[in-house]
Amino acid sequence: MDPQRALDAMDPSYESEAPSLGSLLKPNRLSEWSWTLGYTAILATITVLRYHVWLATDGDMGFNMQALWLLSHKGLLAVSTYTGHPVLADAASYILVLLAPLYSVGGVGFLLLLQAFALGLGYVFIRRIAERLGVEPKWAHIVGTVYLIYPTVLGANLFDFHADVLAVPLLFATVLAALEERWLWYAFILLLALSVKDTVSIVVIGLGITLLVRGKWVAGALSIVAGAAVLWMDVLVVMPYLLHGTMTQWIAYYGGLGATPTAFFARVLHDPAIVVGWVRHLRDWEYLFWILGPLGVLMVLGLRRSISPFWVPALLLMEANLLGSSGVTTDPFNEFSLIAVPFLFVVALEALRGFAGFRPVLRNAALLLPVVLLLVFVWHVHGPDWSDRPQNSKALTSAATLIPQDAPVVAPNVLAAYFADRAQIYMPSAVVGRTLRKGTYVIFDHSDPLAIVDSDPAGTDKAVLKAVSAAGVARVIYNKDQVTVYKLSRAVSVAAPGR
Numbered sequence: 001m002d003p004q005r006a007l008d009a010m011d012p013s014y015e016s017e018a019p020s021l022g023s024l025l026k027p028n029r030l031s032e033w034s035w036t037l038g039y040t041a042i043l044a045t046i047t048v049l050r051y052h053v054w055l056a057t058d059g060d061m062g063f064n065m066q067a068l069w070l071l072s073h074k075g076l077l078a079v080s081t082y083t084g085h086p087v088l089a090d091a092a093s094y095i096l097v098l099l100a101p102l103y104s105v106g107g108v109g110f111l112l113l114l115q116a117f118a119l120g121l122g123y124v125f126i127r128r129i130a131e132r133l134g135v136e137p138k139w140a141h142i143v144g145t146v147y148l149i150y151p152t153v154l155g156a157n158l159f160d161f162h163a164d165v166l167a168v169p170l171l172f173a174t175v176l177a178a179l180e181e182r183w184l185w186y187a188f189i190l191l192l193a194l195s196v197k198d199t200v201s202i203v204v205i206g207l208g209i210t211l212l213v214r215g216k217w218v219a220g221a222l223s224i225v226a227g228a229a230v231l232w233m234d235v236l237v238v239m240p241y242l243l244h245g246t247m248t249q250w251i252a253y254y255g256g257l258g259a260t261p262t263a264f265f266a267r268v269l270h271d272p273a274i275v276v277g278w279v280r281h282l283r284d285w286e287y288l289f290w291i292l293g294p295l296g297v298l299m300v301l302g303l304r305r306s307i308s309p310f311w312v313p314a315l316l317l318m319e320a321n322l323l324g325s326s327g328v329t330t331d332p333f334n335e336f337s338l339i340a341v342p343f344l345f346v347v348a349l350e351a352l353r354g355f356a357g358f359r360p361v362l363r364n365a366a367l368l369l370p371v372v373l374l375l376v377f378v379w380h381v382h383g384p385d386w387s388d389r390p391q392n393s394k395a396l397t398s399a400a401t402l403i404p405q406d407a408p409v410v411a412p413n414v415l416a417a418y419f420a421d422r423a424q425i426y427m428p429s430a431v432v433g434r435t436l437r438k439g440t441y442v443i444f445d446h447s448d449p450l451a452i453v454d455s456d457p458a459g460t461d462k463a464v465l466k467a468v469s470a471a472g473v474a475r476v477i478y479n480k481d482q483v484t485v486y487k488l489s490r491a492v493s494v495a496a497p498g499r
Contacts, residue, residue, distance in 0.1 A: 032127045032144075036120040039148055043116035043157050048109055050158070053389045054396050054418065060160030060335075062417035062425070063090070065108060069421045071100035077242075081424050082416075089242035091249065092234040093163045094195040111161045118165045119157050122147050122342070125172035130349050132179045139352045143298060146370045147345055151290055154374075155333025160417075162335035167196040171203065171342040175310070178211060183219055190223065194230045198239070201231035202320055203339050206313030213309035235261050253324040278322040283330060290332035291318065291340070294370040295348045302351030310347045314340040390414075392447055395481035402478055402485060403441045410442040412461055419443075428460040431494050440488045442468050447482040459497030467494045 050056065063080065067087035070078035076097065080087045088094065102110060123144040130140030147153065156162055170193035177186035190207075193200050208223030239247050246260050257274065258264035268274055278284040299306040317340040321329040329336045390396060400418055403409060408424035409416075410431055419425050436442075442464060468474045474486040 032124050035123050035144065035148070036117070039120040039123065040113070040117040043120070044113045047112040047116065047158060051108060051112065051417075052393075054393050054415070055389050056160055056417040057413055060162060061108075062420040064096070064111070064161050064163065065103075065417060065420035066422070066425060067093075067096055068100045068103040068111075070423070071097055072104045074423065081426055081430065083248070084430070085248070086242045089239050091163070092198040092239060095163060095166055095192075098195075099163075108161075115161055115165045116157060118169050119153055120148070121169040122153070122172055122345070125169060125176060125342075126345055126349065129172070129176050129179065129346060130352075132176065133349050133353045135349050135352050136355065139355060140349070143345060143348050143352065146294055146298065146348075147341075149370055149374045150294055150341065151373055152332055152334075152337050152341055155331075156335040156338050159334065162338075164197055164335040164338045167193050167200050167339045168342060170196070171200075171207075171339060174207065175342060175346050178207075178216070178219065186219065187222075190226065194226065197339075198231065198234040199317065199320065200339055201227045201234065202316050203227075203313035203343065205231070206316040206343075209312045210309040213312075253326050253329055256325040257323060275319065275323065283327065284322050287322070287330040287332050288318070290373070291337055291344070294373050295344055297368070298348040299351045302353065302355050305353055306347055306351035308347045308350045310343045310350065312343075314343040314347070390445060390447065392445065392481035392483055395483040396445065398480070399443060399478045399483050399485045403443070408437065408440045410436065410440060410464060412444065415443060415445060428464040432460050432463055432496050433494065435491050435493045436467075436488055437491050438488050442474070442486040442488070443484070445483050463497045464494055467492050 051061070056062070063082045066080055066082060067090070070080065070087055076088065077086050079085060080090070083090060087096065099111075099114075102114075106113075126144040126147055127137075127140050130137070130143065135143075153168075156165060170189055173189045174186055174193060177183070177189060190204060194204060204227030205224050208220045208225075208227060211220030211223060214220075235247065235250075250261060251259075254261075254264060258267050318337065321336055324330065328334065396415070396418075403419065405422060407422070408426070409419040409422065410426045410428060411419055413427055416425055416427055444461065444465065468486045468488065470492070473490060473492045474488045476484060477487050478485040
């Protein structure tokens with residue numbers, strides 16, 4: 001018997017058997033779950049409210065809503081009108097297939113509740129992992145609290161829905177299974193995590209390296225093989241097949257490093273310095289501060305023990321983000337860094353392993369920086385999210401009720417998510433140079449100066465309005481509080497801006 005396992009078995013708090021329902025309902029377990037359920041209730045309420053005041057966007061909420069609707073109604077190869085490609089080609093999020101029937105029943109409320117619960121589960125896993133590592137319960141609670149207010153967790157939770165959130169509890173669970181050497185559970189959960197998104201393969205490879213360092217040779221090697229195989233299949237086989245060419249995501253985020261992933265790796269072999277080219281950019285250092293800063297005090301308390309192999313998965317994912325040419329990948333408040341979070345918090349727990357001191361000054365120091373960052377985060381999201389909410393939401397809601405479920409719709413980014421449950425929903429940029437068929441509905445909120453943001457080139461909204469406003473083209477079926485809905489009376493071509 002392994003000496004460490006023998007010592008663990010002598011510990012009366014050690015549970016050698018699989019967790020039973022009874023063990024999960026012990027008083028201490030109920031306390032842990034109360035934090036998760038309370039967090040879920042608060043965050044789900046906020047995000048549902050955000051949706052109902054017309055603050056959702058197309059690229060996150062809208063795309064995922066249409067993807068789930070299409071998978072339920074049109075099958076696995078259904079093409080998203082957001083991207084023009086099959087929905088599974090976006091990020092190899094096969095787990096959407098499992099979510100589709102649940103979405104058909106629960107709708108957008110189910111998605112937002114699931115997201116809050118999935119992220120809230122991180123607190124329970126932190127407490128269980130802390131118990132396994134021998135971290136004092138009070139310090140485990142501090143770490144769990146920091147996790148719940150961690151900028152990346154809150155940022156992803158408060159901004160629409162992302163399949164990435166499902167990987168967070170699954171990756172926490174793989175770490176716990178590995179620590180308890182429950183390898184069948186580890187393998188099952190790992191495969192489920194790999195179905196969430198293509199980038200999960202990166203952290204799985206890193207987790208395999210971590211296990212090798214910890215002397216778990218078989219599990220480590222198999223994890224690396226599984227992660228590499230799924231990454232190769234997703235990036236070089238499945239997505240190029242569905243896209244009929246190079247990954248559009250690769251071109252958007254990494255095109256400057258090579259036309260394809262293969263070209264990028266060839267370039268790295270020729271010039272390895274590329275992988276640290278980000279050190280010249282201040283924004284990238286700001287990204288690292290926001291990702292690592294909230295955990296800084298906790299890691300300093302156990303500086304020597306914070307040198308952990310669990311850094312590897314997180315650093316691999318962060319390196320992939322830093323290599324991206326788009327600022328989106330180094331935004332610490334979105335989903336791109338979520339799957340690094342479980343490993344960062346395991347490092348923090350390892351740093352506190354055996355740390356018995358719990359004087360109030362240390363507790364306050366451990367919470368001070370995260371709380372300060374939380375306040376800055378609240379200030380950061382207040383402007384673009386809540387203060388810019390439309391003041392004519394009643395008119396928008398009334399207008400939406402006039403558009404049939406099966407009709408094609410053209411709507412700007414800030415409105416498109418509310419019409420996503422249909423086969424054809426387009427943003428203005430997607431219809432420029434195309435012909436809109438008779439019966440298409442076009443909705444605009446003229447009070448919003450940012451009706452076209454981020455993903456749409458400037459002027460495409462005006463091009464669509466010019467086309468549908470021409471005499472005899474469309475009938476205005478709603479016009480109130482600067483919200484206008486057009487229904488095309490005949491097919492019309494939309495010319496490019498300026499023509």
